[in-house]
Amino acid sequence: MTEGPERIKELIEFGVEFTNEKGKLSLGREGGHSKNRIVHSKDLTGREIERALLEKISNISQIKILEYYFAIDFLTRKNFKKRYKPKQKNVCYGIYAFNVETSKVEIITAGTTIIASGGAGQVYLHTSNPPIATGDGVAMGYRAGCEIENMEFVQFHPTTLYEHPDSNVPYVFLISEAVRGAGAVLKRIDGYEFMNKYDKRGSLAPRDIVARSIDNEMKKTGDSFVYLDINPVGLLKFKEEFPNIYEVCISKGIDVSKGLIPVVPAAHYSCGGIRTDLKGRTNIKNLYACGEVSSTGVHGANRLASNSLLEAMVFADAIYNDILYLSSKQKINLNSIPLSNIYEWNDDGTENADEWILISYDKFEIKKLMSDFVGIVRNMYRLKRALRRIKMMKEEIDEFYFKTKLNVDLLELRNLVTVAYLIVCSAMKRKESRGLHYMTDFPFTSEKFLHNTILKKK
Numbered sequence: 001m002t003e004g005p006e007r008i009k010e011l012i013e014f015g016v017e018f019t020n021e022k023g024k025l026s027l028g029r030e031g032g033h034s035k036n037r038i039v040h041s042k043d044l045t046g047r048e049i050e051r052a053l054l055e056k057i058s059n060i061s062q063i064k065i066l067e068y069y070f071a072i073d074f075l076t077r078k079n080f081k082k083r084y085k086p087k088q089k090n091v092c093y094g095i096y097a098f099n100v101e102t103s104k105v106e107i108i109t110a111g112t113t114i115i116a117s118g119g120a121g122q123v124y125l126h127t128s129n130p131p132i133a134t135g136d137g138v139a140m141g142y143r144a145g146c147e148i149e150n151m152e153f154v155q156f157h158p159t160t161l162y163e164h165p166d167s168n169v170p171y172v173f174l175i176s177e178a179v180r181g182a183g184a185v186l187k188r189i190d191g192y193e194f195m196n197k198y199d200k201r202g203s204l205a206p207r208d209i210v211a212r213s214i215d216n217e218m219k220k221t222g223d224s225f226v227y228l229d230i231n232p233v234g235l236l237k238f239k240e241e242f243p244n245i246y247e248v249c250i251s252k253g254i255d256v257s258k259g260l261i262p263v264v265p266a267a268h269y270s271c272g273g274i275r276t277d278l279k280g281r282t283n284i285k286n287l288y289a290c291g292e293v294s295s296t297g298v299h300g301a302n303r304l305a306s307n308s309l310l311e312a313m314v315f316a317d318a319i320y321n322d323i324l325y326l327s328s329k330q331k332i333n334l335n336s337i338p339l340s341n342i343y344e345w346n347d348d349g350t351e352n353a354d355e356w357i358l359i360s361y362d363k364f365e366i367k368k369l370m371s372d373f374v375g376i377v378r379n380m381y382r383l384k385r386a387l388r389r390i391k392m393m394k395e396e397i398d399e400f401y402f403k404t405k406l407n408v409d410l411l412e413l414r415n416l417v418t419v420a421y422l423i424v425c426s427a428m429k430r431k432e433s434r435g436l437h438y439m440t441d442f443p444f445t446s447e448k449f450l451h452n453t454i455l456k457k458k
């Protein structure tokens with residue numbers, strides 16, 4: 001695909017302010033890159049893109065933003081009342097959504113639906129992902145009959161800020177790879193610079209290699225973290241180029257002037273997701289997936305740093321063009337179907353459980369299980385143990401879900417356990433090591449597995 005530069009130009013036209021140097025875009029460098037090629041906005045690129053896009057759409061009257069709504073499930077044939085049941089299977093007609101302010105479930109019908117619900121990092125104990133990254137879209141897709149692809153390929157970012165286990169933060173702060181791109185190096189607490197032992201690219205080796213190397217060094221030494229030594233960058237340059245990282249380190253009481261930032265790997269990016277083609281189409285008609293929730297194939301088994309915003313932009317445009325094309329050929333009808341054709345959400349017999357403790361308990365258990373048994377380094381024995389437990393939890397959570405009045409925590413828990421199940425099942429299917437999936441009992445890449453792992457609900 002070659003559309004990246006065009007999309008970046010478009011973002012600049014929309015008002016995104018990327019960092020410039022001497023009138024030219026400043027290009028950063030991250031793990032595995034052979035040259036500087038990353039357009040960025042200081043160290044808050046995503047936030048700047050989001051700011052400009054929100055500003056842009058605030059003037060477009062056809063776009064209505066519904067805040068405080070939580071998508072529960074896609075509307076498909078089974079949700080239609082008997083006499084209106086469409087003939088065709090595998091078509092999406094919109095969603096059931098939970099209105100957080102009224103606690104009611106609403107039906108939102110649509111000619112086409114695009115799911116862009118982000119990643120699933122919250123399935124792990126330590127993650128750089130925000131609390132919303134509970135894999136909702138993947139779980140919705142699985143329930144609706146989407147093909148779910150390559151969920152075993154979970155990227156762990158090597159350098160997130162170490163937090164004390166008692167700190168109980170919902171996600172850890174990421175120390176961008178660009179800091180290593182600017183010259184910082186990884187060291188053990190005893191000062192040993194270990195990365196050259198693992199890869200000739202040293203601290204700038206691809207993420208999977210760096211994350212596994214840190215994991216290995218931590219296991220060998222028993223240390224809880226390693227250091228990112230920013231002395232080669234210099235404090236002045238560090239402050240200037242990474243103002244947000246600098247501020248966060250200071251706010252956490254880290255003495256940056258000494259040049260040592262404690263870091264650990266954390267779950268960061270889900271390469272797998274709802275399988276799409278290069279137009280963003282899923283196997284369900286009128287349903288598209290975009291961004292981290294999707295598996296478009298562009299990341300393969302090992303996403304290269306900073307390719308995900310690019311992917312999201314390129315595929316958003318491809319989806320837009322495909323919808324325009326199909327509607328011009330009258331292959332899709334952009335008018336949504338009447339609400340009265342669809343079953344209303346039925347919560348008869350559900351109760352406000354007084355056992356909410358079960359939700360936080362289950363969430364913690366899933367995260368702990370996934371971190372201990374399905375983390376950076378895996379083996380079949382641990383995966384089998386994880387699967388047995390996840391299956392049992394999934395059954396218990398489903399049972400609790402169907403008898404309990406909805407809230408967001410419960411909806412997220414149901415999705416988390418589904419995503420955990422999908423990651424474990426996918427990992428078990430791949431009896432080799434490839435990209436982000438590393439098995440100690442199958443340490444080599446095998447031609448036999450040179451294919452995507454696809455799961456689909458029967």
Ligand SMILES: Cc1cc2nc3c(=O)[nH]c(=O)nc-3n(C[C@H](O)[C@H](O)[C@H](O)COP(=O)(O)OP(=O)(O)OC[C@H]3O[C@@H](n4cnc5c(N)ncnc54)[C@H](O)[C@@H]3O)c2cc1C
Nearest residue numbers: 070071116117118128129132136174291292306307308309
């Ligand atoms: C700390 C950090 C730094 C990163 N840095 C980079 C970088 O420098 N370059 C790069 O390319 N990538 C980077 N990434 C990855 C990249 O940011 C993400 O892959 C990307 O933001 C995903 O975009 P998205 O639109 O798919 O999802 P998101 O940006 O996560 O948006 C998903 C949206 O869906 C909403 N949502 C989720 N579930 C539901 C639901 N059930 N109902 C209703 N709404 C829902 C969420 O509230 C959110 O608004 C970084 C990621 C992290 C965590």
